[in-house]
């Protein structure tokens with residue numbers, strides 16, 4: 001009966017893991033309510049590099065949550081919960097204000113560097129999103145040309161009409177729009193045609209498979225040609241090796257982002273990185 005015993009304990013383990021998972025999520029949901037008040041959020045910055053000059057040309061703001069009990073919690077985990085619990089508006093405005101404040105500071109110090117901020121589906125659906133962004137730009141003194149908003153296909157498709165309206169408004173005041181995780185959805189080309197975009201960010205999954213799969217390489221080089229032909233900027237995401245860097249150079253990809261150049265850094269470490277360049 002040894003097998004039966006182990007099978008049972010396997011099931012027990014499964015139940016325990018499941019209930020621990022539920023408790024974890026429940027605890028996260030509860031502490032999400034107070035994360036802003038308790039100042040547990042901070043913004044990391046990852047440089048986006050010019051492939052030819054190897055100089056940083058902009059950066060992406062990435063949200064970080066330092067949970068008192070669990071330590072660092074990934075935005076991939078807590079943003080979906082925040083969306084469900086109706087907290088993502090507030091968190092989204094917080095990260096936008098923090099990133100604009102920092103970039104306005106760099107600009108005043110003589111370093112005009114564009115900052116890209118991720119936007120969730122819930123924010124983009126709101127009829128006042130463009131106004132909220134305008135208010136934060138005025139409040140922080142960041143020139144609109146130094147702000148980029150990263151939207152995903154899913155976020156746009158949740159309400160295409162309203163999203164397009166908000167993005168057109170933002171473009172008209174000089175804010176840039178990037179389509180994030182490009183190539184992972186179903187309607188990528190339709191969005192390239194319909195949206196007021198400045199930039200495509202090629203999803204990391206292409207880069208991951210490019211070294212081993214010739215089809216991925218072919219798709220990537222064609223997408224880069226397409227972006228260049230349409231006068232869209234293009235950033236390859238998730239560049240981790242020198243070989244990938246060299247491949248992108250050969251394909252005339254202008255910009256790249258990834259651990260090969262730098263991990264996302266705290267504000268202080270990011271300034272050190274800029275000063276070393």
Ligand code: C2E
Nearest residue numbers: 062063075076079095118119120238239240257258259264
């Ligand atoms: P994303 O917008 O696609 O951001 C890129 C993710 O790839 C980041 O993960 C970044 O740390 C990671 N990354 C960068 N270079 C490399 C690399 O060379 N290799 C690998 N393996 N990973 C790399 P992170 O910071 O964990 O963020 C995950 C996702 O969470 C983001 O994906 C974005 O969808 C979301 N997110 C992050 N910050 C915010 C935010 O402020 N608001 C919203 N709505 N979503 C956010």
Ligand code: CA
Nearest residue numbers: 060118150180
């Ligand atoms: Ca992004």
Ligand code: CA
Nearest residue numbers: 180181201237
């Ligand atoms: Ca991305």
Ligand code: CA
Nearest residue numbers: 180181203204
């Ligand atoms: Ca992503």
